[in-house]
Amino acid sequence: MKLLRSDIYENLRMALSTLLANKLRSFLTVFGVVIGVITVMLIASIISGIDVSVKKEVESFGTRSIFISKFSPGIHVGRRSREERMRKELSYDDAIALSNLPAVELSVPFLDITNNFFGQKLLVSGGGKTTAGVALQGTLPEFERAGTQVVSEGRFFTQSEEDTKQDVCVIGSKVADDFFKFGSPVGQTIKIGSDEFRVVGTLQKREQFLISGGSDDQNNVIYLPFSVAKKLKPNADDIYILAVGRSGQMDEAKDQVRDLLRVRRQVSFAAPDNFGMETAESILDNFRSITAGLAIAMVVISSVGLMVGGIGVMNIMLVSVTERTREIGVRKAIGAKRSDIMWQFLIEAATLTGIGGVVGLSIGWLSTFLLRLLLPSYVPLWAPIGGFVASVGIGLIFGLWPAWKAARLDPIESLRYE
Amino acid sequence: MSDVTLATLPIEAALQQAQVNGQHRPTSLISMRDIWKTYQMGTEEVHALHGVSFDVNKGEYIAIIGPSGSGKSTLMNLIGCLDTPSKGDYWLNGKNVSEMDDDELARIRNQEVGFVFQTFNLLARATALHNVELPLIYGGIGSTQRHEMATQALKAVDLSDRVTHRPNELSGGQRQRVAIARALVNHPSILLADEPTGALDTHTSKEIMDLFERLHSEGNTIIVVTHEHDIAARAHRILSIRDGLIEKDEKIK
Numbered sequence A: 001m002k003l004l005r006s007d008i009y010e011n012l013r014m015a016l017s018t019l020l021a022n023k024l025r026s027f028l029t030v031f032g033v034v035i036g037v038i039t040v041m042l043i044a045s046i047i048s049g050i051d052v053s054v055k056k057e058v059e060s061f062g063t064r065s066i067f068i069s070k071f072s073p074g075i076h077v078g079r080r081s082r083e084e085r086m087r088k089e090l091s092y093d094d095a096i097a098l099s100n101l102p103a104v105e106l107s108v109p110f111l112d113i114t115n116n117f118f119g120q121k122l123l124v125s126g127g128g129k130t131t132a133g134v135a136l137q138g139t140l141p142e143f144e145r146a147g148t149q150v151v152s153e154g155r156f157f158t159q160s161e162e163d164t165k166q167d168v169c170v171i172g173s174k175v176a177d178d179f180f181k182f183g184s185p186v187g188q189t190i191k192i193g194s195d196e197f198r199v200v201g202t203l204q205k206r207e208q209f210l211i212s213g214g215s216d217d218q219n220n221v222i223y224l225p226f227s228v229a230k231k232l233k234p235n236a237d238d239i240y241i242l243a244v245g246r247s248g249q250m251d252e253a254k255d256q257v258r259d260l261l262r263v264r265r266q267v268s269f270a271a272p273d274n275f276g277m278e279t280a281e282s283i284l285d286n287f288r289s290i291t292a293g294l295a296i297a298m299v300v301i302s303s304v305g306l307m308v309g310g311i312g313v314m315n316i317m318l319v320s321v322t323e324r325t326r327e328i329g330v331r332k333a334i335g336a337k338r339s340d341i342m343w344q345f346l347i348e349a350a351t352l353t354g355i356g357g358v359v360g361l362s363i364g365w366l367s368t369f370l371l372r373l374l375l376p377s378y379v380p381l382w383a384p385i386g387g388f389v390a391s392v393g394i395g396l397i398f399g400l401w402p403a404w405k406a407a408r409l410d411p412i413e414s415l416r417y418e
Numbered sequence B: 001m002s003d004v005t006l007a008t009l010p011i012e013a014a015l016q017q018a019q020v021n022g023q024h025r026p027t028s029l030i031s032m033r034d035i036w037k038t039y040q041m042g043t044e045e046v047h048a049l050h051g052v053s054f055d056v057n058k059g060e061y062i063a064i065i066g067p068s069g070s071g072k073s074t075l076m077n078l079i080g081c082l083d084t085p086s087k088g089d090y091w092l093n094g095k096n097v098s099e100m101d102d103d104e105l106a107r108i109r110n111q112e113v114g115f116v117f118q119t120f121n122l123l124a125r126a127t128a129l130h131n132v133e134l135p136l137i138y139g140g141i142g143s144t145q146r147h148e149m150a151t152q153a154l155k156a157v158d159l160s161d162r163v164t165h166r167p168n169e170l171s172g173g174q175r176q177r178v179a180i181a182r183a184l185v186n187h188p189s190i191l192l193a194d195e196p197t198g199a200l201d202t203h204t205s206k207e208i209m210d211l212f213e214r215l216h217s218e219g220n221t222i223i224v225v226t227h228e229h230d231i232a233a234r235a236h237r238i239l240s241i242r243d244g245l246i247e248k249d250e251k252i253k
């Protein structure tokens, strides 16, 4: 009713003609709003992209997996501390001990023999091709039960193959594609260093995404029986452990794993852990801190933009009120209430910033297409809605004072105004 | 004849004053009692009106004359509720205007009074039709009805063929007729015009005054401020103002 009285159509039209009459001034006014809204659009879709990646990461990691290594997880910059460098390796026995914990369903060690004794990558050949840089991991057959790798063809190696140190292997989808483009890899032979291995199974392709792309391609991997890997590289001690907690007992599993490892690795009562544990939860936390940082940046940049726009709109509206004093007098003389005048100028201010918002949304939307070339992302619905609401809201808030000034004008004095 | 009117006037006024004091609502359309308007100019007080009292009945056609600076516009603005008196009581249609708040005054300006200005005061960017629609917008009338009413009002001032023109595409006389249509569109109780022909040539002035005469004959109550005697002579009653006081109040028809 109030809005009907104040004649939105007329106000919108007037806002547009004010805008067109003062192109430069209006452009500067809405520029801040445009920047603010573009920021919201872009960062929102970056956050959405990270969200997608995290979901995939967690899926492939397994929600019940606990990944244990000598070092703390996460991105590491610079040289590790002396304490870290002095840390003792994890052992096969640690993994077996963990598998006996009540809340742990299974626990397997991984022995990384990608690099040989001299730190060079072992050459791998098969199907007539040779490459270096395939990840070579020795593990136990139970690994299959963790569910993070699924056999697509053939089978995983067995406990008896582990016990009798058979030269068999299971290969990742990239290895299968690289070496055996035509025909099934199962039953074929792969040469690792100077030893020949029989391929008993291939693994399903795991989703790739930006964060874990690059050289440690999860599909460019060959799994061997642990005992065989140990035989291949007797001095290898680079072990990490994957433990899987029982369903619904993740917290207990984490506590039990931590307590047992602290005992086994002789960590004194008050000292921090001398090993690292990573779970789906901790991965999520890592990403949460990144997205939180981005969200803060988004709020800061867009607030600054919107504030600049707000101050601009306040300025342009104050000028407009002065320029149109007589008009306000006429309107009051024919029966406009204070609230009518108030709404008129508020709607005008909101139109101005709203247009800035729409321009920002359009540019922002186009730039998310560019973003999609770098990162799988989408624009979450809240971004355009929030951006538009914020830009209109800024107009309303910063238009308040000019509108109030206009509404308070005395009809007679405004009619006399030259 | 005018002497007789003058002689009887104080008694009438005294009677109506008594009614007012006895909390009776005045029966006349306009009833002003001891109206003062004082402006503070630095330390000095300027009394634009000091103690004006008069009544206007429905259907009257009144001219207000007087020298420049005598307080005519001040009085008109008070009648039109554009301004509020410093002192005194003003009843319009039986309602005490001096006690009203801002919103109520806006409603009175919208519904009860139609104001015509010397300088037209149309919105430059709006068409004739939209200018006439404005009071209806503030009166909360829906767009279909308001379109119809505004078209009707423009027809009543013979401007049906200028509906979509903007003020700068109209002659002075046509602009004033748009302003009159705007003043009349809400069917107000009174039509107030402060020197409506002040900015027009003699011929156009005559046209406008003919229009006023017609509107009066159709039952409208009209008050016109003017400098020109032949325009005042068309009214049925003349209020002469000098130095913020009513000097003479005579019925001439």
Ligand SMILES: Nc1ncnc2c1ncn2[C@@H]1O[C@H](COP(=O)(O)OP(=O)(O)OP(=O)(O)O)[C@@H](O)[C@H]1O
Binding pocket: B039, B040, B041, B046, B047, B048, B066, B067, B068, B069, B070, B071, B072, B073, B074, B075
């Ligand atoms: N806002 C104001 N502040 C101070 N004095 C004012 C103000 N408005 C009017 N006056 C004074 O009040 C007196 C009456 O003014 P008003 O405009 O009513 O005269 P008027 O009869 O309409 O004159 P004119 O015929 O020239 O239009 C004048 O002396 C004027 O100076």
Ligand SMILES: [Mg+2]
Binding pocket: B072, B073, B074, B194
């Ligand atoms: Mg005047």
